[in-house]
Amino acid sequence: MKNEYIPKPARIISVKEEVDGQRAIKTFRTQFLEPDGFSYRCGQCAMLSVFGKGESMISISSAPHITDYLQFSVLKTGRVTTALHDLEKDDVIGIRGPYGNGFPVEDWKGKNLVFVGGGIGLAPLWSIVHTAIENKDEYGDVMLIYGARSSNDIVYKDELDGLKKKMTIHLSVDNEEPDWKEFVGFVPQNVMDKKPSPENAIAITCGPPVMIKFTIQSLNELGFNDDQIYTTVENKMKCGIGKCGRCNIGEHYVCKHGPVYSWEKLKTMPQEY
Ligand SMILES: Cc1cc2nc3c(=O)[nH]c(=O)nc-3n(C[C@H](O)[C@H](O)[C@H](O)COP(=O)(O)OP(=O)(O)OC[C@H]3O[C@@H](n4cnc5c(N)ncnc54)[C@H](O)[C@@H]3O)c2cc1C
Numbered sequence: 001m002k003n004e005y006i007p008k009p010a011r012i013i014s015v016k017e018e019v020d021g022q023r024a025i026k027t028f029r030t031q032f033l034e035p036d037g038f039s040y041r042c043g044q045c046a047m048l049s050v051f052g053k054g055e056s057m058i059s060i061s062s063a064p065h066i067t068d069y070l071q072f073s074v075l076k077t078g079r080v081t082t083a084l085h086d087l088e089k090d091d092v093i094g095i096r097g098p099y100g101n102g103f104p105v106e107d108w109k110g111k112n113l114v115f116v117g118g119g120i121g122l123a124p125l126w127s128i129v130h131t132a133i134e135n136k137d138e139y140g141d142v143m144l145i146y147g148a149r150s151s152n153d154i155v156y157k158d159e160l161d162g163l164k165k166k167m168t169i170h171l172s173v174d175n176e177e178p179d180w181k182e183f184v185g186f187v188p189q190n191v192m193d194k195k196p197s198p199e200n201a202i203a204i205t206c207g208p209p210v211m212i213k214f215t216i217q218s219l220n221e222l223g224f225n226d227d228q229i230y231t232t233v234e235n236k237m238k239c240g241i242g243k244c245g246r247c248n249i250g251e252h253y254v255c256k257h258g259p260v261y262s263w264e265k266l267k268t269m270p271q272e273y
């Protein structure tokens, strides 16, 4: 019988330092040692293991149409993520998954997409941002409102510059900086400033819980209904496959039924996230 807990070995083919300092973020591209047709949906995650250290659930930040690598962006927070940050190109990690429900991208075809992200919260959105750009004919306008504490904390900087030609991007930092020409303030304030239209639109928000809370308020104020707003829940996880009960919200296993929820659904669930 197949043991679902056994990870598949994958080689790190590149490591990119996105953010340095205390809240360091690195982006890892990986390839399985034995190609096995691993396929996934936008918004799904995988359990990454550093052998001898442990496992962490991380969003897959590459888009499903990219088949030659799997990408993960990792904020250094504790034991496993620090061990991941210590790894280099050609080191081998374990990957099991994909896990979770992912974004209902098929239902969103023909709609305008408004992405609202904060900090490392851009990572789970990145796969669908790229999918929407790649399949531009299938979606309406694509807008990204993204903020970080400071310009140093912005992820995917080079790619964001390139994508400005293909979609509307509004950036922000929390406090004034000498060379910063875009919005200064918190992400939900930038949402109110840029006023994305709720007309035929879906808003997808991901970031720190406090940002998500106030972003949803801003979106509601602008006229977005609860069923037009989607977010992701990052409860702590252990098994990732709906067996251990670590990630529960009431009877819901976030690892299995989530991590993506419409706000219409999430607001009816116990506030255990
Ligand atoms: C569905 C999902 C998707 C995720 N996607 C990403 C991603 O793309 N990139 C990324 O960097 N991180 C992501 N995370 C968070 C990541 O799993 C944790 O930061 C990581 O497991 C911490 O492990 P650690 O051993 O380094 O830290 P630990 O030593 O276990 O903990 C260090 C600190 O982080 C806190 N912590 C641990 N897990 C979580 C969590 N899930 N949420 C909030 N605080 C936590 C602990 O309470 C402790 O304060 C995701 C989590 C989930 C559930």
Ligand code: FES
Pocket (backbone or CB within 6 Å): 236, 237, 238, 239, 240, 241, 242, 243, 244, 245, 246, 247, 248, 253, 254, 255, 256
């Ligand atoms: S992480 Fe074990 S049930 Fe979800």
